[in-house]
Amino acid sequence: IINEFFHPAVCIDEGTGSVWNPIVDVYENNESIVVKAEVPGVDKKDISVDIDNGVLTVKGERKHEEEVKEDRFYRKERVYGKFQRAFRLPEGTDYDKINADFKDGILTVTVPKVEEKKPKQISIH
Structure with missing residues:
Protein backbone atom coordinates (compact mmCIF):
# COMPACT_ATOMS: atom_id res chain seq x y z
CA ILE A 1 0.00 0.00 0.00
CA ILE A 2 2.67 2.52 0.98
CA ASN A 3 4.39 2.27 -2.41
CA GLU A 4 1.46 4.22 -3.87
CA PHE A 5 2.59 7.27 -1.86
CA PHE A 6 5.81 7.40 -3.84
CA HIS A 7 4.17 7.26 -7.26
CA PRO A 8 4.53 10.65 -9.03
CA ALA A 9 0.76 11.12 -9.30
CA VAL A 10 0.20 10.67 -5.59
CA CYS A 11 1.63 13.94 -4.25
CA ILE A 12 -0.51 16.59 -5.89
CA ASP A 13 0.79 19.85 -4.43
CA GLU A 14 1.75 21.60 -7.67
CA GLY A 15 -0.26 24.64 -8.69
CA THR A 16 -1.96 25.15 -5.33
CA GLY A 17 -0.74 28.70 -4.83
CA SER A 18 0.93 27.70 -1.57
CA VAL A 19 3.56 30.04 -0.20
CA TRP A 20 5.29 27.21 1.65
CA ASN A 21 4.93 23.46 2.13
CA PRO A 22 5.30 21.86 5.55
CA ILE A 23 7.73 18.98 5.91
CA VAL A 24 5.76 15.72 5.90
CA ASP A 25 6.49 12.11 6.90
CA VAL A 26 4.20 9.38 5.58
CA TYR A 27 4.51 5.84 6.91
CA GLU A 28 2.55 2.64 7.27
CA ASN A 29 2.10 0.19 10.12
CA ASN A 30 -0.08 -2.91 10.39
CA GLU A 31 -3.23 -0.95 11.28
CA SER A 32 -2.96 2.36 9.44
CA ILE A 33 -1.22 4.90 7.27
CA VAL A 34 0.11 7.89 9.19
CA VAL A 35 0.85 11.38 7.85
CA LYS A 36 2.84 13.71 10.13
CA ALA A 37 3.28 17.35 9.14
CA GLU A 38 5.49 19.93 10.84
CA VAL A 39 3.45 23.11 11.16
CA PRO A 40 5.12 25.13 13.94
CA GLY A 41 3.64 28.52 14.60
CA VAL A 42 0.30 27.56 13.07
CA ASP A 43 -2.80 27.66 15.26
CA LYS A 44 -5.00 24.55 15.21
CA LYS A 45 -7.98 26.64 14.08
CA ASP A 46 -6.02 27.67 10.97
CA ILE A 47 -5.57 24.06 9.74
CA SER A 48 -8.06 21.90 7.87
CA VAL A 49 -7.90 18.23 6.88
CA ASP A 50 -10.23 17.02 4.13
CA ILE A 51 -10.82 13.82 2.19
CA ASP A 52 -12.42 13.95 -1.25
CA ASN A 53 -12.38 11.25 -3.94
CA GLY A 54 -9.58 9.42 -2.15
CA VAL A 55 -7.36 12.50 -1.81
CA LEU A 56 -6.28 13.58 1.68
CA THR A 57 -5.63 17.34 1.78
CA VAL A 58 -4.00 19.27 4.63
CA LYS A 59 -4.14 23.03 4.27
CA GLY A 60 -3.88 26.11 6.39
CA GLU A 61 -2.09 29.35 7.02
CA ARG A 62 0.79 30.54 9.18
CA LYS A 63 -0.09 34.12 10.10
CA THR A 93 -8.21 2.56 3.78
CA ASP A 94 -11.21 3.50 5.92
CA TYR A 95 -12.07 7.15 5.19
CA ASP A 96 -14.83 7.19 7.81
CA LYS A 97 -12.40 6.56 10.67
CA ILE A 98 -9.65 9.07 9.85
CA ASN A 99 -8.32 10.79 12.97
CA ALA A 100 -6.31 14.04 13.21
CA ASP A 101 -4.36 15.21 16.27
CA PHE A 102 -2.33 18.38 16.75
CA LYS A 103 0.34 18.72 19.43
CA ASP A 104 3.48 20.85 19.75
CA GLY A 105 3.35 22.01 16.13
CA ILE A 106 2.98 18.49 14.71
CA LEU A 107 -0.21 17.47 12.90
CA THR A 108 -0.71 13.69 12.89
CA VAL A 109 -3.36 12.24 10.57
CA THR A 110 -4.06 8.52 11.03
CA VAL A 111 -5.90 6.68 8.26
CA PRO A 112 -6.98 3.19 9.40
CA LYS A 113 -6.75 0.28 7.00
CA VAL A 114 -9.83 -1.77 6.25
CA GLU A 115 -9.62 -5.22 7.76
CA GLU A 116 -8.92 -7.85 5.15
CA LYS A 117 -11.76 -10.27 4.78
CA LYS A 118 -10.55 -13.72 5.67
CA PRO A 119 -11.92 -16.90 4.17
CA LYS A 120 -14.81 -18.27 6.17
CA GLN A 121 -16.01 -21.83 6.39
CA ILE A 122 -19.79 -22.05 6.10
CA SER A 123 -21.48 -24.98 7.72
CA ILE A 124 -24.25 -26.77 5.84
CA HIS A 125 -27.46 -27.44 7.79
Whole structure:
Protein backbone atom coordinates (compact mmCIF):
# COMPACT_ATOMS: atom_id res chain seq x y z
CA ILE A 1 0.00 0.00 0.00
CA ILE A 2 2.67 2.52 0.98
CA ASN A 3 4.39 2.27 -2.41
CA GLU A 4 1.46 4.22 -3.87
CA PHE A 5 2.59 7.27 -1.86
CA PHE A 6 5.81 7.40 -3.84
CA HIS A 7 4.17 7.26 -7.26
CA PRO A 8 4.53 10.65 -9.03
CA ALA A 9 0.76 11.12 -9.30
CA VAL A 10 0.20 10.67 -5.59
CA CYS A 11 1.63 13.94 -4.25
CA ILE A 12 -0.51 16.59 -5.89
CA ASP A 13 0.79 19.85 -4.43
CA GLU A 14 1.75 21.60 -7.67
CA GLY A 15 -0.26 24.64 -8.69
CA THR A 16 -1.96 25.15 -5.33
CA GLY A 17 -0.74 28.70 -4.83
CA SER A 18 0.93 27.70 -1.57
CA VAL A 19 3.56 30.04 -0.20
CA TRP A 20 5.29 27.21 1.65
CA ASN A 21 4.93 23.46 2.13
CA PRO A 22 5.30 21.86 5.55
CA ILE A 23 7.73 18.98 5.91
CA VAL A 24 5.76 15.72 5.90
CA ASP A 25 6.49 12.11 6.90
CA VAL A 26 4.20 9.38 5.58
CA TYR A 27 4.51 5.84 6.91
CA GLU A 28 2.55 2.64 7.27
CA ASN A 29 2.10 0.19 10.12
CA ASN A 30 -0.08 -2.91 10.39
CA GLU A 31 -3.23 -0.95 11.28
CA SER A 32 -2.96 2.36 9.44
CA ILE A 33 -1.22 4.90 7.27
CA VAL A 34 0.11 7.89 9.19
CA VAL A 35 0.85 11.38 7.85
CA LYS A 36 2.84 13.71 10.13
CA ALA A 37 3.28 17.35 9.14
CA GLU A 38 5.49 19.93 10.84
CA VAL A 39 3.45 23.11 11.16
CA PRO A 40 5.12 25.13 13.94
CA GLY A 41 3.64 28.52 14.60
CA VAL A 42 0.30 27.56 13.07
CA ASP A 43 -2.80 27.66 15.26
CA LYS A 44 -5.00 24.55 15.21
CA LYS A 45 -7.98 26.64 14.08
CA ASP A 46 -6.02 27.67 10.97
CA ILE A 47 -5.57 24.06 9.74
CA SER A 48 -8.06 21.90 7.87
CA VAL A 49 -7.90 18.23 6.88
CA ASP A 50 -10.23 17.02 4.13
CA ILE A 51 -10.82 13.82 2.19
CA ASP A 52 -12.42 13.95 -1.25
CA ASN A 53 -12.38 11.25 -3.94
CA GLY A 54 -9.58 9.42 -2.15
CA VAL A 55 -7.36 12.50 -1.81
CA LEU A 56 -6.28 13.58 1.68
CA THR A 57 -5.63 17.34 1.78
CA VAL A 58 -4.00 19.27 4.63
CA LYS A 59 -4.14 23.03 4.27
CA GLY A 60 -3.88 26.11 6.39
CA GLU A 61 -2.09 29.35 7.02
CA ARG A 62 0.79 30.54 9.18
CA LYS A 63 -0.09 34.12 10.10
CA HIS A 64 2.41 36.90 10.82
CA GLU A 65 3.05 37.38 14.52
CA GLU A 66 3.69 41.11 14.21
CA GLU A 67 4.44 43.56 11.47
CA VAL A 68 8.10 44.53 11.22
CA LYS A 69 9.26 46.87 8.49
CA GLU A 70 11.40 45.19 5.85
CA ASP A 71 14.27 47.65 6.34
CA ARG A 72 14.61 46.54 9.99
CA PHE A 73 15.47 42.91 9.18
CA TYR A 74 19.00 41.52 9.39
CA ARG A 75 17.84 38.07 8.38
CA LYS A 76 14.41 36.82 7.37
CA GLU A 77 14.11 33.01 7.04
CA ARG A 78 10.68 32.17 8.43
CA VAL A 79 7.92 31.89 5.88
CA TYR A 80 4.32 32.93 6.43
CA GLY A 81 1.19 32.46 4.40
CA LYS A 82 -0.94 29.65 3.06
CA PHE A 83 0.14 26.03 2.65
CA GLN A 84 -1.38 22.89 1.21
CA ARG A 85 -0.27 19.26 0.90
CA ALA A 86 -2.37 16.58 -0.80
CA PHE A 87 -1.93 12.80 -1.06
CA ARG A 88 -3.94 10.17 -2.89
CA LEU A 89 -4.86 7.45 -0.41
CA PRO A 90 -4.44 3.85 -1.53
CA GLU A 91 -7.27 1.37 -1.75
CA GLY A 92 -8.03 -0.46 1.47
CA THR A 93 -8.21 2.56 3.78
CA ASP A 94 -11.21 3.50 5.92
CA TYR A 95 -12.07 7.15 5.19
CA ASP A 96 -14.83 7.19 7.81
CA LYS A 97 -12.40 6.56 10.67
CA ILE A 98 -9.65 9.07 9.85
CA ASN A 99 -8.32 10.79 12.97
CA ALA A 100 -6.31 14.04 13.21
CA ASP A 101 -4.36 15.21 16.27
CA PHE A 102 -2.33 18.38 16.75
CA LYS A 103 0.34 18.72 19.43
CA ASP A 104 3.48 20.85 19.75
CA GLY A 105 3.35 22.01 16.13
CA ILE A 106 2.98 18.49 14.71
CA LEU A 107 -0.21 17.47 12.90
CA THR A 108 -0.71 13.69 12.89
CA VAL A 109 -3.36 12.24 10.57
CA THR A 110 -4.06 8.52 11.03
CA VAL A 111 -5.90 6.68 8.26
CA PRO A 112 -6.98 3.19 9.40
CA LYS A 113 -6.75 0.28 7.00
CA VAL A 114 -9.83 -1.77 6.25
CA GLU A 115 -9.62 -5.22 7.76
CA GLU A 116 -8.92 -7.85 5.15
CA LYS A 117 -11.76 -10.27 4.78
CA LYS A 118 -10.55 -13.72 5.67
CA PRO A 119 -11.92 -16.90 4.17
CA LYS A 120 -14.81 -18.27 6.17
CA GLN A 121 -16.01 -21.83 6.39
CA ILE A 122 -19.79 -22.05 6.10
CA SER A 123 -21.48 -24.98 7.72
CA ILE A 124 -24.25 -26.77 5.84
CA HIS A 125 -27.46 -27.44 7.79
